[in-house]
Amino acid sequence: MARETLPQILESRTYDDIAVGDSAVLTRTLRPEDIQLFAVMSGDANAGDVDPEFAQSGLFRDVVAHGMWSASLISTVLGTQLPGPGTLLLEHSLRFLRPVSLGDTIHIVVTAREKFAHNRHIVFDCECRNQEGQSVVSGSAEVLAPTQKYRTRRAALPEVTISDRYARLQTLLARASGLPPVDMAVVHPCDAESLAGALAAAEAGLITPILVGPAAKIRAVAAENALDLAAHRLVDVPHSHAAAAMAVSLTRNGDAAALMKGSLHTDELMAEVVARSSGLRTERRISHVFVMDVPTYPRPILITDAAVNIAPSLAEKRDIIQNAIDFAQIIGVPTPKVAILSAVETVNPSLPSTLDAAALCKMADRRQITGGLLDGPLAFDNAVSLVAAKSKGIHSAVAGQADILVVPDLESGNMLAKQLEYLANALTAGIVLGARVPIVLTSRADTCETRIASCILAVLIAHANPPANHTENTR
Numbered sequence: 001m002a003r004e005t006l007p008q009i010l011e012s013r014t015y016d017d018i019a020v021g022d023s024a025v026l027t028r029t030l031r032p033e034d035i036q037l038f039a040v041m042s043g044d045a046n047a048g049d050v051d052p053e054f055a056q057s058g059l060f061r062d063v064v065a066h067g068m069w070s071a072s073l074i075s076t077v078l079g080t081q082l083p084g085p086g087t088l089l090l091e092h093s094l095r096f097l098r099p100v101s102l103g104d105t106i107h108i109v110v111t112a113r114e115k116f117a118h119n120r121h122i123v124f125d126c127e128c129r130n131q132e133g134q135s136v137v138s139g140s141a142e143v144l145a146p147t148q149k150y151r152t153r154r155a156a157l158p159e160v161t162i163s164d165r166y167a168r169l170q171t172l173l174a175r176a177s178g179l180p181p182v183d184m185a186v187v188h189p190c191d192a193e194s195l196a197g198a199l200a201a202a203e204a205g206l207i208t209p210i211l212v213g214p215a216a217k218i219r220a221v222a223a224e225n226a227l228d229l230a231a232h233r234l235v236d237v238p239h240s241h242a243a244a245a246m247a248v249s250l251t252r253n254g255d256a257a258a259l260m261k262g263s264l265h266t267d268e269l270m271a272e273v274v275a276r277s278s279g280l281r282t283e284r285r286i287s288h289v290f291v292m293d294v295p296t297y298p299r300p301i302l303i304t305d306a307a308v309n310i311a312p313s314l315a316e317k318r319d320i321i322q323n324a325i326d327f328a329q330i331i332g333v334p335t336p337k338v339a340i341l342s343a344v345e346t347v348n349p350s351l352p353s354t355l356d357a358a359a360l361c362k363m364a365d366r367r368q369i370t371g372g373l374l375d376g377p378l379a380f381d382n383a384v385s386l387v388a389a390k391s392k393g394i395h396s397a398v399a400g401q402a403d404i405l406v407v408p409d410l411e412s413g414n415m416l417a418k419q420l421e422y423l424a425n426a427l428t429a430g431i432v433l434g435a436r437v438p439i440v441l442t443s444r445a446d447t448c449e450t451r452i453a454s455c456i457l458a459v460l461i462a463h464a465n466p467p468a469n470h471t472e473n474t475r
Contacts, residue, residue, distance in 0.1 A: 012084035015145035023111040024082035064099040086146030094139035185247035189262035197451030240264035260440040284434040285319035293427040306413030323433040325372040339383035339402035340376025353408035429453035
């Protein structure tokens with residue numbers, strides 16, 4: 001049942017206006033966000049209320065509402081309907097008879113039972129019944145009724161969006177469920193963040209880390225942060241440059257199926273990756289994709305390239321797009337919608353990015369880019385909002401529902417990704433594509449969630465595209 005429409009004008013009833021037997025009713029249906037919001041506001045994170053797995057093993061075998069959620073609805077009726085604005089709740093006595101489960105519709109009824117003229121108190125019988133007519137809460141409440149009528153507009157409350165990063169991470173983690181862990185060379189994990197992230201991914205069953213770097217330094221970081229290295233292989237090399245070279249060598253030899261950046265500069269690692277004779281090149285241009293799970297967008301969105309290619313040429317953008325399309329298919333998007341971004345949605349010779357966008361779309365028409373639907377140039381709003389696209393008269397299978405955003409250059413892409421992460425609370429993961437193996441390219445500021453999410457992407461790619469399937473670039 002949908003949440004009922006609430007009256008916008010609230011009007012109180014005074015003590016003299018209320019007769020014994022008068023009643024008021026409110027109806028509510030319990031939603032997951034009701035439980036989450038109540039837990040956040042009250043601090044009551046009882047696992048039986050907020051943890052579905054724990055709840056399945058509990059008394060009720062289901063996620064149930066906090067008991068005081070139902071009690072708060074009684075207060076809502078008293079404060080907004082009967083007696084209404086100006087009411088003071090003095091005392092209540094309630095019995096909680098049955099659990100309220102997700103989807104249950106609760107009818108809250110308060111009925112005036114007794115009035116006391118000497119102090120203008122009224123006692124109300126209170127009952128909450130579920131959709132089957134069963135009583136879930138029963139009791140009474142004593143209030144001080146208002147002495148004069150109040151008529152006021154219902155206060156405009158802020159819209160609340162539930163953004164559960166942990167739940168979104170679990171959804172992503174489920175994609176790798178059942179896949180064996182991937183051997184991953186972790187390059188120079190010589191700070192707490194990179195070492196802890198690798199070990200957390202190992203604990204989650206995603207990777208078998210090979211820690212490549214100065215062994216003494218890695219052990220010192222582990223000791224300082226109470227991290228256990230006993231089960232993990234260390235490859236001792238003297239410094240970060242040697243760690244990058246060794247990690248790439250391990251990958252070329254088949255000892256590792258993925259790479260993960262630790263506490264060294266990106267340029268230092270990527271120089272070894274792209275080395276023509278000893279690196280991990282394939283026939284494709286190497287590029288990076290951010291996977292952003294934004295609470296206000298209905299599906300994960302990919303942003304490319306925001307980390308590797310600074311100002312890609314038209315030919316390089318072709319590879320960047322093809323890498324992203326192939327990757328989107330691996331993570332479950334059969335025909336990804338690709339929006340090629342610019343500042344405007346029309347071709348303008350003064351904006352080179354619009355010319356590139358038009359050429360790339362024609363390349364897709366000629367099967368030089370395959371597997372996705374392309375449209376561009378598109379401004380950002382037209383790419384992600386159907387309303388914005390319609391207002392501009394844009395009719396497209398991509399506009400307003402893009403899966404992949406192709407940015408003009410690294411600067412614009414990096415700013416866009418960071419804005420979504422820090423201002424829109426996006427769960428972020430990143431991966432380097434186009435090399436023989438997937439490469440997790442982390443930042444020092446990345447959270448443990450981001451590192452684990454990025455490892456999930458690497459696992460999915462490694463199992464979908466074993467290194468032997470790549471063709472080495474001999475150019």
